[in-house]
């Protein structure tokens with residue numbers, strides 16, 4: 117064991133002796149006959165107890181300053197870099213528990229390399245007494261190479277757990293092949309669908325509980341309500357044919373609210389033929405009003421019956437945000453109720469039948485039962501599909517939802533096991549919830565528990581353990597004394613990805629040697645592995661878990677610059693739970709910019725936008741390289757004539773990354789009609805420019821891009837919707853059952869993921885968003901969108917689209933179908 121040079125934090129020591137201190141303090145010690153020597157010692161104790169922390173701080177400040185001077189040469193060359201002041205200080209700081217909060221690209225790994233070398237050089241710590249842990253095999257290998265010191269091998273938690281088990285059990289444990297995980301869970305899920313009750317539950321979950329049911333009365337602003345609606349994506353299970361130009365596409369029907377979605381699915385699965393917002397059979401158009409389109413038109417043989425769903429409570433009130441600008445809530449209520457009356461009178465006048473349903477029926481949980489009765493009374497036959505038929509339809513039209521459900525099971529199971537939870541723990545947490553969320557979670561658990569049990573049976577039958585079992589079992593061996601360690605120092609990289617199970621292992625290792633010190637480095641802004649078990653509260657509340665801790669920061673980023681530092685920093689800290697840091701760039705000489713490229717197609721193809729974004733970057737860079745001597749047209753000519761060979765070659769040296777939220781986002785790039793572009797492998801794109809210059813683009817998911825960097829990064833699919841960015845599945849509220857602290861800030865995990873995407877580029881990050889489905893993240897980031905993407909001043913979410921009406925051209929909000937009725941006349 118080495119001797120300590122700086123003074124440890126005395127908080128625990130002060131606590132231990134607090135009673136003795138109070139007793140001595142009460143006594144008049146110079147009058148109780150102590151010898152001179154006893155008096156000196158007692159006074160020193162009292163002084164140190166009262167002022168210990170001040171004394172310690174003063175001493176340590178002096179110590180750090182002295183150490184920085186003495187080891188200046190050493191710190192001037194770590195991996196060929198001269199360390200910055202914060203990097204130096206956190207290496208020298210030497211408490212029992214040390215947490216280094218780092219920024220993206222701030223040299224975390226360089227700092228760890230420096231720490232290890234410092235321990236070995238300065239304190240002569242034996243390499244075998246330093247345990248270095250990283251999270252993935254690749255990062256452990258990279259760190260081993262960077263530390264490059266014989267006897268130091270960086271471990272992953274898994275390899276460590278594996279070795280502990282092997283040493284105790286005197287044999288290698290059989291490890292479950294995690295590559296089979298998805299296949300197994302999918303297989304179990306499919307098998308369970310053969311059971312009648314399970315099939316009932318799963319169809320029920322998809323139809324009624326998959327999307328979050330929030331009443332419009334819960335929202336104060338139309339802005340928030342529209343955002344919620346767009347995130348939830350109110351697609352029914354009915355398909356509709358749509359025509360774009362000369363192409364026909366089949367898409368799921370989209371309605372405007374969760375309640376309408378419930379009604380539509382009810383009609384569809386009960387084989388009631390209907391059309392959504394179909395023009396009323398009688399002409400009602402006049403100069404002020406367009407043709408009336410009832411919510412649903414039901415076809416009963418030759419007869420048409422209408423269905424209107426009214427968004428009112430039992431007293432006829434409407435949600436607060438129904439009021440238009442300058443309109444009082446009471447006026448909005450009157451206006452809406454007049455609309456109801458108009459519809460009733462219209463049906464009376466034309467002798468047509470209209471079934472009415474109300475929002476309050478949904479809040480009271482009787483909407484669909486009442487609807488069934490009303491349909492029967494109106495003579496409409498309700499002919500329910502069997503569960504098998506329903507499930508077949510769901511699989512046919514919404515396979516993405518079925519896959520997402522399997523992803524959710526996988527994510528839930530991983531977090532459940534890596535947290536070392538029991539089913540009882542889940543039930544207890546469940547009981548703390550209420551309302552829709554409780555019913556939804558209960559049904560989810562009913563679906564999850566059999567999957568978990570079957571999975572455990574597979575493990576038992578094969579006598580295998582999975583990664584979570586490995587960590588948990590290793591922890592047990594340490595806690596029961598079957599395995600002992602001698603580590604003086606435990607250093608953990610990427611600490612933001614820690615899970616409860618790994619924390620328990622770490623704590624057990626640390627506590628088995630009282631002299632052991634812990635040095636953890638990570639960036640809470642980049643914690644993106646909740647789906648494999650990480651729990652960000654372990655980072656954010658480090659001290660609560662490990663005891664008194666010295667917290668340091670490294671905040672100079674060596675990758676990206678301003679304005680991206682400020683933009684991304686403001687973006688991530690909108691979530692108040694993220695720790696505040698002041699990132700700054702190592703240089704003011706260059707910048708990293710953020711651009712948004714808006715795709716204007718009606719399809720999910722980002723190809724054209726990617727091309728445009730790339731061209732803009734090429735032009736900008738060439739203008740700079742040629743010192744703005746030429747116009748854009750001249751540049752194009754010169755490229756064709758190969759007169760900018762040097763500049764083009766310089767451009768070719770750059771690294772380009774395309775990032776997607778999911779692997780399937782790669783399919784958003786489709787180069788059918790663009791011969792210069794081609795997909796050359798599963799994740800590679802190539803562009804041949806001017807028939808000569810080849811540019812390579814690598815596609816990665818944002819998760820895979822963690823720790824990587826490029827000159828330019830294009831982020832595709834920056835759109836709203838359940839599978840956009842933010843992806844609404846990953847922040848499914850059911851995950852709260854497993855987190856030690858629920859993350860109340862909306863889309864917290866996805867925000868961190870987007871932050872990781874934003875911070876990969878050295879020069880430019882381009883977000884590609886579709887004008888019709890712009891992600892809320894883009895709305896927050898792009899404060900000044902181009903003219904043609906004028907934000908709607910009312911709902912602030914849509915953009916204004918030029919339309920033609922009876923009084924000429926006008927701008928209307930793209931969120932019209934979500935209820936925003938803003939219009940503005942086009943100036944002549």
Ligand SMILES: Nc1ncnc2c1ncn2[C@@H]1O[C@H](COP(=O)(O)OP(=O)(O)OP(=O)(O)O)[C@@H](O)[C@H]1O
Pocket residue numbers: 195197198199200203218219220221222223224225226227639674675822823824
């Ligand atoms: N003091 C320094 N001076 C100059 N360059 C440095 C310094 N510290 C680190 N770097 C450089 O910064 C880059 C990023 O360092 P490193 O790989 O350690 O970052 P990181 O913080 O682990 O990144 P990420 O946040 O993406 O995981 C490397 O090229 C490294 O050499």
